[in-house]
Amino acid sequence: MKKFRAVCRWLHRELGYLTVGLTLVYAISGLAVNHAHHWDANYQRTRTVEHIEAPGNGPTPEVTQVVLERLDLSEPVKNTWRAGDDQLQVFLEGAKLTVDLSTGEVVREGFEERPWLYEMNFMHLNTGKGVWTVIADAYAAILIVLAGSGIFLVKGRKGLVGRGGVLMILGILLPIIYALLM
Amino acid sequence: MRGLIVMMLAFLVGALSVSELAAGPEWGRSDGEVKVFGAGLTGEETMLVSTLLADPDAYVGKTVRVSGIAVGVCAHRGCWVNIASDVEGDVVRVKVTDGEIVFPPEIMGDVITAEGVWTANKLDLETTKQVCSHKASEEGKPFDPDSVTECMTLYQITGTGAVVQPAPPAKENSD
Numbered sequence: 610m611k612k613f614r615a616v617c618r619w620l621h622r623e624l625g626y627l628t629v630g631l632t633l634v635y636a637i638s639g640l641a642v643n644h645a646h647h648w649d650a651n652y653q654r655t656r657t658v659e660h661i662e663a664p665g666n667g668p669t670p671e672v673t674q675v676v677l678e679r680l681d682l683s684e685p686v687k688n689t690w691r692a693g694d695d696q697l698q699v700f701l702e703g704a705k706l707t708v709d710l711s712t713g714e715v716v717r718e719g720f721e722e723r724p725w726l727y728e729m730n731f732m733h734l735n736t737g738k739g740v741w742t743v744i745a746d747a748y749a750a751i752l753i754v755l756a757g758s759g760i761f762l763v764k765g766r767k768g769l770v771g772r773g774g775v776l777m778i779l780g781i782l783l784p785i786i787y788a789l790l791m
Numbered sequence: 792m793r794g795l796i797v798m799m800l801a802f803l804v805g806a807l808s809v810s811e812l813a814a815g816p817e818w819g820r821s822d823g824e825v826k827v828f829g830a831g832l833t834g835e836e837t838m839l840v841s842t843l844l845a846d847p848d849a850y851v852g853k854t855v856r857v858s859g860i861a862v863g864v865c866a867h868r869g870c871w872v873n874i875a876s877d878v879e880g881d882v883v884r885v886k887v888t889d890g891e892i893v894f895p896p897e898i899m900g901d902v903i904t905a906e907g908v909w910t911a912n913k914l915d916l917e918t919t920k921q922v923c924s925h926k927a928s929e930e931g932k933p934f935d936p937d938s939v940t941e942c943m944t945l946y947q948i949t950g951t952g953a954v955v956q957p958a959p960p961a962k963e964n965s966d
Contacts, residue, residue: 700958734890
């Protein structure tokens with residue numbers, strides 16, 4: 610048992626150090642995406658309103674030209690789309706402009722990747738698949754090893770037969786009870 | 792101790808091997824300037840959005856492929872994209888399973904070709920009112936629930952794959 614405990618300590622220590630970075634990525638991103646219904650975890654979004662002289666709702670090619678001239682944009686235009694009689698949309702890198710052709714109101718909806726968090730969410734959700742699937746699987750396997758080896762790190766009152774055991778049972782019961790109540 | 796280590800390593804190697812086999816197509820993987828989402832495109836022929844919308848019931852349950860400007864993307868999860876029709880003002884929605892394919896907002900304004908099964912969802916009156924209310928709220932228009940008296944059928948493509956490429960340099964959209 611002494612030897613087994615030593616192996617557990619070794620595994621727990623080595624793998625623990627190895628996975629600090631990944632654990633932080635998954636934990637921070639976990640908090641972010643857990644509240645995806647409250648905020649956009651990947652993009653910072655902005656919405657501003659400005660006005661141009663009303664271009665009127667004539668034929669699309671003419672209206673588009675007038676709108677672009679009046680917007681006087683400094684950034685390149687990706688595309689435009691006549692969404693309706695009264696509406697023209699202008700697509701830019703990182704923004705969409707919705708122009709009300711009758712009133713001249715321009716709503717600019719901008720989006721920009723959240724630095725660091727975008728990449729962390731990308732990894733956490735395994736959006737890219739491919740090679741990250743391998744890394745994520747390895748990390749999951751290591752977590753199982755960490756959980757298993759962690760049980761046997763300490764002996765005595767604070768270990769499995771004492772407080773540690775009680776805490777472990779609580780931690781196991783929590784998801785089981787939730788699953789039963791679902 | 793050695794046995795345990797060997798066992799752990801074997802477990803890791805096993806997990807890696809399985810994951811290699813299970814690895815699906817990458818999301819938004821780039822092929823030059825072209826981005827491929829999900830399963831990409833198969834052998835279906837591209838049809839006009841207007842053709843699809845002109846007789847939507849005729850295509851229900853069939854695999855269809857359409858192409859056009861990406862004019863809207865789900866802001867929460869990137870789980871749908873609206874594709875502009877060749878007829879001004881009309882759009883068709885491609886809905887994908889959350890997390891399986893994620894359409895980023897950057898594709899808005901690009902040309903997207905998407906494929907999937909054309910589906911019809913017949914809504915009850917209450918749901919129809921909710922959908923109309925949501926749409927009105929998005930457009931900033933007032934909404935009176937009593938004005939809705941007929942049930943709606945929502946048509947969309949249940950998407951399996953898409954390819955996105957930058958729009959040609961022309962700034963005007965076609966009529």
